[in-house]
Amino acid sequence: MEAEAxxxxxxxxAATAxxxxxxGIGIIFGNYLAGxxxxxxxxxxxxxxxxxxxxxxEATGLxxxxxxxxxxxxx
Amino acid sequence: xxxxxxxxxGHQNDTAPGTAAPAGGNAAHGxxxxxxxxxxxxxxxxxxxxxxxxxxxGGGGLGIDPMHQFEIRRFVDLRDHGLDFLSFTNxxxxxxxxxxxxxAFFIYAMRAEALVPTRIQSTAELAYExxxxxxxxxxxxxxxxxxxFVFTLFxxxxxxxxxxxxPYAFTVTSHIIITFALAIVVFLLVTIVGFIRNGPGFLKLxxxxxxxxxxxxxxxxxxxxSYLIRPISLSVRLFANMLAGHVMxxxxxxxxxxxxxxxxxxxxxxxxxxxxxxxxxxxxxxxxFAVLTCIYLNDALHMHH
Numbered sequence: 001m002e003a004e005a006x007x008x009x010x011x012x013x014a015a016t017a018x019x020x021x022x023x024g025i026g027i028i029f030g031n032y033l034a035g036x037x038x039x040x041x042x043x044x045x046x047x048x049x050x051x052x053x054x055x056x057x058e059a060t061g062l063x064x065x066x067x068x069x070x071x072x073x074x075x
Numbered sequence: 076x077x078x079x080x081x082x083x084x085g086h087q088n089d090t091a092p093g094t095a096a097p098a099g100g101n102a103a104h105g106x107x108x109x110x111x112x113x114x115x116x117x118x119x120x121x122x123x124x125x126x127x128x129x130x131x132x133g134g135g136g137l138g139i140d141p142m143h144q145f146e147i148r149r150f151v152d153l154r155d156h157g158l159d160f161l162s163f164t165n166x167x168x169x170x171x172x173x174x175x176x177x178x179a180f181f182i183y184a185m186r187a188e189a190l191v192p193t194r195i196q197s198t199a200e201l202a203y204e205x206x207x208x209x210x211x212x213x214x215x216x217x218x219x220x221x222x223x224f225v226f227t228l229f230x231x232x233x234x235x236x237x238x239x240x241x242p243y244a245f246t247v248t249s250h251i252i253i254t255f256a257l258a259i260v261v262f263l264l265v266t267i268v269g270f271i272r273n274g275p276g277f278l279k280l281x282x283x284x285x286x287x288x289x290x291x292x293x294x295x296x297x298x299x300x301s302y303l304i305r306p307i308s309l310s311v312r313l314f315a316n317m318l319a320g321h322v323m324x325x326x327x328x329x330x331x332x333x334x335x336x337x338x339x340x341x342x343x344x345x346x347x348x349x350x351x352x353x354x355x356x357x358x359x360x361x362x363x364f365a366v367l368t369c370i371y372l373n374d375a376l377h378m379h380h
Contacts, residue, residue, distance in 0.1 A: 052363060056312075056363065062315035063311060066314075066318065066319070069322070
């Protein structure tokens with residue numbers, strides 16, 4: 001296989017880490033909504049935790065994206 | 076050959092080379108990338124060539140060069156004196172601007188110290204209360220001695236992130252060395268505070284209670300690794316978010332230009348939404364950095380919980 005082709009495929013594979021980030025963000029917001037509908041009065045207190053969870057889940061996927069960028073632009 | 080590409084549509088920060096590297100700017104727009112000028116002028120040309128090479132892959136046929144915005148430019152070049160770490164770059168400039176803005180904002184906002192605050196004083200108090208509450212919730216009362224540190228970190232990162240959203244501005248936090256330096260300070264602080272507070276007992280952090288004896292060596296090694304990986308995860312999280320966000324904005328900006336007047340409004344509308352998301356992320360990442368600093372500090376302060 002050509003090195004350039006392998007590089008592009010590798011970057012594409014690395015970017016699939018964002019699948020997990022998407023699933024994670026969906027779970028976080030879905031569960032927050034479910035909890036908020038059961039007990040709306042407790043929902044605002046958990047909003048910072050929601051944002052924290054969202055940011056952590058998103059960052060995990062972005063680690064993979066960074067690998068993709070490194071493959072594309074550094075090598 | 077790639078110099079020409081970098082000089083094309085993707086060359087958004089084109090205004091700066093005049094100040095950054097006069098010779099380099101001219102050489103890049105001239106004809107011969109291989110024939111670099113002699114003497115002091117070569118630095119600029121070589122740097123441009125390297126940057127253009129590094130960034131040239133991603134553009135494809137669209138002429139988008141998403142990495143160009145992260146280029147470090149030296150305004151005061153000290154490489155000839157072997158003092159490159161002291162060179163005054165656009166990164167240093169934007170950090171100085173951020174510090175200046177933060178200082179000016181808080182001094183101006185709090186100048187009256189009125190009991191009934193004005194709007195701008197409420198803004199400063201809101202930021203203070205927000206972080207103070209967060210530190211108190213996460214580290215308890217004795218964690219409040221670290222409040223100035225956490226507040227400084229939060230405001231500094233927040234200003235750097237949001238300043239990066241200004242068109243043509245440089246995003247300092249999109250460079251891993253900056254975020255890593257911030258993260259290693261947090262890591263060292265937590266480690267030192269932990270050992271001062273608990274003595275050698277701080278090592279119990281790696282031995283969770285209630286673990287079966289057979290599993291203990293494995294768990295201890297895992298805990299140690301997860302502790303040592305903290306500065307990396309802390310820095311990469313911030314850096315990756317900033318880098319990915321700005322690359323994404325640049326790529327969609329390239330779509331707007333490529334699709335033109337007829338179809339360009341679709342990616343443009345998407346970009347407006349993305350910009351909103353990026354401003355949210357800019358705030359969120361500063362907040363996450365501060366929260367995780369507090370959580371790590373809590374580990375060091377309250378071992379027995």
